[in-house]
Structure formats: structure tokens, C-alpha cells
Amino acid sequence: MGEFDLIQRFFKSQSRPSADVVPVGIGDDCAVINPTPGMQWLVSSDMLVEGRHFLSTVAPQRLGHKALAVNLSDLAACGATPRAFTLALSLPRADEVFLAGFAQGLFDLAQRHGIALVGGDTTQGPLNICITVMGEVPRGQALLRSGAKVGDDIYVSGTTLGDARLALEVFRGTAQLAGADFETVRRAMECPQPRVELGLALRGLARSAIDVSDGLLGDLGHILKASGVGACLNADALPRSAVLAAQDLALQHECGLAGGDDYELVFSAPSDEAGRAAVAAAAAASGTPVQRIGRIEAKPGLRLVDGADQPLLTQFSSFDHFK
Amino acid sequence: MGEFDLIQRFFKSQSRPSADVVPVGIGDDCAVINPTPGMQWLVSSDMLVEGRHFLSTVAPQRLGHKALAVNLSDLAACGATPRAFTLALSLPRADEVFLAGFAQGLFDLAQRHGIALVGGDTTQGPLNICITVMGEVPRGQALLRSGAKVGDDIYVSGTTLGDARLALEVFRGTAQLAGADFETVRRAMECPQPRVELGLALRGLARSAIDVSDGLLGDLGHILKASGVGACLNADALPRSAVLAAQDLALQHECGLAGGDDYELVFSAPSDEAGRAAVAAAAAASGTPVQRIGRIEAKPGLRLVDGADQPLLTQFSSFDHFK
Numbered sequence: 001m002g003e004f005d006l007i008q009r010f011f012k013s014q015s016r017p018s019a020d021v022v023p024v025g026i027g028d029d030c031a032v033i034n035p036t037p038g039m040q041w042l043v044s045s046d047m048l049v050e051g052r053h054f055l056s057t058v059a060p061q062r063l064g065h066k067a068l069a070v071n072l073s074d075l076a077a078c079g080a081t082p083r084a085f086t087l088a089l090s091l092p093r094a095d096e097v098f099l100a101g102f103a104q105g106l107f108d109l110a111q112r113h114g115i116a117l118v119g120g121d122t123t124q125g126p127l128n129i130c131i132t133v134m135g136e137v138p139r140g141q142a143l144l145r146s147g148a149k150v151g152d153d154i155y156v157s158g159t160t161l162g163d164a165r166l167a168l169e170v171f172r173g174t175a176q177l178a179g180a181d182f183e184t185v186r187r188a189m190e191c192p193q194p195r196v197e198l199g200l201a202l203r204g205l206a207r208s209a210i211d212v213s214d215g216l217l218g219d220l221g222h223i224l225k226a227s228g229v230g231a232c233l234n235a236d237a238l239p240r241s242a243v244l245a246a247q248d249l250a251l252q253h254e255c256g257l258a259g260g261d262d263y264e265l266v267f268s269a270p271s272d273e274a275g276r277a278a279v280a281a282a283a284a285a286s287g288t289p290v291q292r293i294g295r296i297e298a299k300p301g302l303r304l305v306d307g308a309d310q311p312l313l314t315q316f317s318s319f320d321h322f323k
Numbered sequence: 324m325g326e327f328d329l330i331q332r333f334f335k336s337q338s339r340p341s342a343d344v345v346p347v348g349i350g351d352d353c354a355v356i357n358p359t360p361g362m363q364w365l366v367s368s369d370m371l372v373e374g375r376h377f378l379s380t381v382a383p384q385r386l387g388h389k390a391l392a393v394n395l396s397d398l399a400a401c402g403a404t405p406r407a408f409t410l411a412l413s414l415p416r417a418d419e420v421f422l423a424g425f426a427q428g429l430f431d432l433a434q435r436h437g438i439a440l441v442g443g444d445t446t447q448g449p450l451n452i453c454i455t456v457m458g459e460v461p462r463g464q465a466l467l468r469s470g471a472k473v474g475d476d477i478y479v480s481g482t483t484l485g486d487a488r489l490a491l492e493v494f495r496g497t498a499q500l501a502g503a504d505f506e507t508v509r510r511a512m513e514c515p516q517p518r519v520e521l522g523l524a525l526r527g528l529a530r531s532a533i534d535v536s537d538g539l540l541g542d543l544g545h546i547l548k549a550s551g552v553g554a555c556l557n558a559d560a561l562p563r564s565a566v567l568a569a570q571d572l573a574l575q576h577e578c579g580l581a582g583g584d585d586y587e588l589v590f591s592a593p594s595d596e597a598g599r600a601a602v603a604a605a606a607a608a609s610g611t612p613v614q615r616i617g618r619i620e621a622k623p624g625l626r627l628v629d630g631a632d633q634p635l636l637t638q639f640s641s642f643d644h645f646k
Binding site: 001023024027028029030031033034035040041042044045046047049050051052053074075077078080084086087088089090118119120121123125126128129130132134135137142144145146162168209210211223227 | 351366367407442458534
């Protein structure tokens with residue numbers, strides 16, 4: 001199977017962009033896209049490397065899902081409507097079983113979010129997946145890291161924050177779980193669900209947002225730095241799954257606060273009655289649970305307290321690829 | 324040096340997009356871009372892997388240049404104005420000498436073409452460079468592979484077609500060159516110049532275009548297939564440098580016809596007097612030499628002749644990453 005056969009068989013044949021939005025898709029030097037008048041164009045690239053972002057044990061279908069999911073999560077964090085993506089893929093060899101599974105996971109998720117594969121590249125080399133996603137927001141309505149205001153409530157989406165990290169600890173041999181529990185948290189790690197609908201529902205409402213890829217504390221830290229504010233976080237308020245809640249408290253904190261790979265949204269919004277009601281309505285409309293976990297404060301830095309408002313002395317670092 | 328320091332020091336500090344075009348650049352979940360009203364948006368991704376697209380001996384500055392150049396070449400082939408790009412980079416380690424050189428080559432070329440780095444990703448892993456470029460054309464004016472018409476002249480740009488392949492043959496030990504000659508062809512391989520200005524000048528004039536990345540015959544073949552036509556090519560009319568012209572004829576043909584890594588434009592245009600004058604004017608206006616090398620024909624397939632119109636029996640295959 002040659003490069004062009006591979007592209008045709010596994011990717012071009014399953015890419016059916018709307019001709020209105022993508023008049024020229026896969027198969028020319030560039031894709032041609034019609035931006036919607038009045039909208040801004042949002043772009044993000046993520047690269048996934050074996051051993052860093054996924055383990056060699058992951059099923060190809062889940063890998064295809066995750067590669068697009070982590071990119072869609074960046075669009076979600078900005079409140080953008082997904083439009084198009086490119087895929088650059090380096091593979092040791094043209095393995096048909098791998099490619100068929102990878103493409104299925106990729107396109108199942110793409111179709112669910114109405115986003116079309118419009119181009120890319122394939123080459124031989126160490127396994128590496130680079131996706132660039134593009135989306136749109138009405139002018140000036142992108143959710144950014146820089147808009148948090150003192151007094152804002154801080155929220156996190158979902159009910160399984162930290163499960164991905166717990167799964168990683170099991171793979172590393174530093175935690176043990178029964179088979180069914182392991183499957184549950186492994187799914188969180190390998191099949192994250194990007195919070196696209198929630199991001200859309202938070203447009204014009206959330207004042208700042210980011211997705212949790214490197215760990216809650218580190219990612220919230222980016223909001224604080226970009227907004228020039230501080231925060232107080234109630235560690236006991238973090239949502240956690242039944243599996244994580246059954247672990248000892250230190251591991252719960254490690255996974256929930258510094259885990260990473262969650263792809264939930266952390267965001268801030270006005271704390272008045274109307275603000276809280278609007279967030280609850282956005283969560284309900286998007287079918288995404290959200291949990292209030294803290295407050296934006298003027299004093300720089302991030303303070304952790306427990307449910308009784310007592311300081312927690314912890315030292316968690318966010319994930320850094322070069323530390 | 325951590326991941327965020329690395330991004331700040333080598334990339335964000337040198338990325339100065341115009342706030343009109345890129346209101347939000349590096350440092351949020353997505354970049355936010357304002358498309359120009361009435362323009363279509365063009366997108367292309369290329370991934371470069373060590374040993375496949377470059378040798379470990381390449382200077383970091385040249386690698387930074389080439390990684391962006393091969394992407395700009397795709398925009399050039401479509402006649403697009405470069406606007407923005409993302410860079411995803413997997414590195415074995417945060418090597419400051421490598422990063423400083425790489426960034427210099429990258430940003431020198433970016434500034435020459437007015438294109439801004441707007442985001443990306445860095446991670447640890449085998450060396451891999453994935454760039455996604457974005458550009459614009461007025462609606463309906465993108466140069467495509469599919470527009471060639473029977474009777475069109477076929478042109479190729481530049482004067483050094485095949486030099487990159489000759490350099491590769493020297494690296495492989497299958498050809499020998501004196502030091503200065505080797506430096507000349509090595510520069511062609513490592514520092515290709517994307518034909519952005521020529522692509523812009525050919526808008527509304529060329530009927531089809533592609534850039535030569537995998538070899539002239541193979542890339543022209545993509546035009547023929549997409550346009551449903553054939554072609555006759557005069558191998559003796561191919562432009563060639565003094566260094567290549569001094570090699571034996573078989574090597575000249577191998578390098579010029581099937582070499583690849585040239586990043587010249589191959590395009591077709593009307594063969595009447597007005598068409599030829601317009602191509603000559605576009606070449607002059609963009610400061611890019613072009614050479615007429617053949618003709619689009621109705622009969623499918625690609626026929627090679629010499630300067631005396633005698634058939635050349637050659638069997639060249641284009642580069643395929645999985646064959």
C-alpha cells in the first residue's frame with residue numbers, strides 16, 4: 001500500500017466536508033475554506049507522541065478519538081464551533097489494522113462534532129500524530145484565559161476529574177484497581193470527551209476559560225497569570241468519581257489537582273445570582289455537569305483550602321514536557 | 324529550561340503578529356484570527372521527520388528555514404497570500420543551540436513573507452516538525468491541480484530543478500562533486516525558496532499549478548489526473564544548473580525528472596500569444612525565472628521527448644513514503 005492509496009482508503013474516503021464550507025478538501029496543495037462572514041477564525045495544534053501522550057497499549061480506535069479530542073478541547077475552551085482539521089501522521093509502517101481503527105475513532109468523533117478533515121500529511125517515521133483544528137466564534141466572543149475578574153466563581157466541568165491520572169498510576173504500578181474500576185478510569189484516560197457544547201453555552205457568560213490538559217492547578221494558574229489575579233480553591237469541592245473517591249486522600253488530591261489529561265473545562269463566571277443561574281442553565285443546556293470549586297481573588301497566587309476553609313499545604317507541580 | 328520558558332524564549336518573543344490580523348496569538352488555548360472579508364482561507368500541513376525529510380547533518384538554521392519553506396510552497400502553488408502558521412515540535416531534549424538556530428531560520432523566512440507564528444505545541448520525543456500554514460485568496464481564485472486544459476503550455480519555475488536530488492546522491496555516495504559544487508546543490512536541498520511571489524502573480528492566469536516536492540513527473544502527474552488530461556514533456560527543455568548540467572545525461576534526467584525536494588512551481592497556462600506574454604510578465608514581476616517545458620494534451624498519460632521530438636523511454640517513479 002503506497003502513500004496515496006493509504007490517504008485515499010483510510011482518510012479521503014471518509015472525509016465528506018460540506019462543499020459550502022470546504023470547496024476544496026483533501027487532494028490539492030491546500031484546502032480551501034469559506035470562513036463565515038462576521039466570524040473570527042480560531043486555530044490550535046497539538047502533537048501526540050507515543051510514551052508521552054499515549055501508551056503503546058492503547059487501542060487504535062481510542063487513539064484516533066483522543067488525538068482529535070484533545071484538539072477539540074482547545075476549541076471548546078475558547079467557545080468555538082469546530083469547522084475543519086488537518087492531520088499529519090508519521091507511522092513506522094502502513095499497518096492496515098492500526099489505520100482502520102485509528103480512522104474509525106477519529107471520524108466517529110469528527111462526525112459527532114460536525115468537523116471535517118480537510119488535508120494533512122503522511123510519512124514514515126516514529127509514531128507521531130499532529131492535528132490542527134480550526135473553528136469559529138462571533139467577533140470578540142472567544143473565551144480567553146485573560147478575562148477573570150476578582151470575585152468570579154471558579155468552576156470545573158465533569159464528574160471524573162483525576163480519573164485519567166489514576167489510570168496512569170495503575171499503568172505505572174503505583175496504584176492498584178479491580179478490573180472493572182481500572183476499565184472505568186482507563187476509558188477516562190483514553191477516551192476523553194471534549195466539552196464543545198459547554199464551551200458554546202458559556203459564550204458571553206464565562207469571563208475566562210481553559211481546558212485541563214496539564215493538571216487543574218497548573219492550568220488554572222495560566223488563567224490567574226493571564227488575568228493578573230489570584231484564587232482560592234476548595235480541594236474538597238472537586239468532583240471525583242466513585243473509583244477515585246475510594247482511594248486515599250493524598251492520591252485523590254494528586255490526581256484531581258495535578259493529574260492532567262482530563263480535558264475538562266475550568267472557567268470563571270460572575271458570582272451574583274444571575275451569573276450562577278446562567279452557569280447552571282448553560283450546564284443543563286449542554287448536558288454537562290459543572291461544579292463550583294473556588295473564587296477569583298485579588299491577591300496573587302493560588303491558595304488551597306479544605307471544606308472547613310482550613311489551608312491545605314501541598315506542593316503540586318503541573319506537567320511540563322521538558323522538566 | 325521548562326516547556327513554557329522554551330516557548331517564550333525561542334518562539335513567543337519573536338512572534339509579533341499584527342493585532343489587526345491576529346488579535347490573540349501564542350499563549351491561549353487557540354489563536355484568534357480575523358479573516359479578510361471576501362477572501363477564502365487556505366490551509367496546508369507538512370510534517371518533517373529526520374532521515375526522511377532532512378539529514379541529521381543539516382544546520383538548525385537551515386532546518387528552521389526549510390520546515391516553513393515547504394509549507395509556504397503549498398500556499399505558493401495555490402496562489403495564496405501567507406497569513407499565519409502553527410508549529411508543533413517534538414524534540415529529544417531542549418537543546419538551546421539547536422533551538423536558537425532553528426528559530427532564527429524559521430523567523431527570518433516568516434518575516435520575509437509577512438507570516439506570523441500564532442500557536443503550536445512542544446513536546447519531548449523523536450525529532451519531528453509539523454507546521455500548518457494558512458493563507459488567503461480572493462474567492463474562487465485559488466490555483467488548483469484540476470484546471471489544466473488541452474493545449475496549455477506547461478512551465479516550471481527556477482533554474483536549479485534537480486539540484487536537491489543531486490545533493491542527496493552525494494550524501495548517499497552515489498555521486499561525487501567538488502566542494503564548492505557540493506555546497507551549491509546542498510543549499511538547494513537545505514534552503515529551498517518558496518515561490519510565493521510567482522504564485523501570487525499567476526492568480527487569474529495559470530490554469531493549474533502544483534509545487535514539486537516528490538519529483539517533477541509525479542507532481543505533474545497529479546495535475547494530469549486531477550484535470551483528466553495528458554501531457555508531452557521535453558526533457559531537454561528542463562532548466563538545470565551548471566553543476567547538474569556537468570553530470571552525465573542519465574543522472575541529469577533522474578535528478579530533474581524524478582528528484583523531488585525542489586519546491587519549484589509546475590503550472591499550465593494558455594499557449595496563445597497573450598497567455599505567453601502574461602506568463603512572461605508574471606515571471607518578470609515576481610523576479611522568478613520560468614521555463615516552458617511541454618504541452619497539455621488530450622491523450623491520457625505523460626510522454627517524454629527530447630529536443631528533437633524523439634520519444635525518451637524512461638521509467639521514473641515519484642517519491643512515495645510507503646513504497
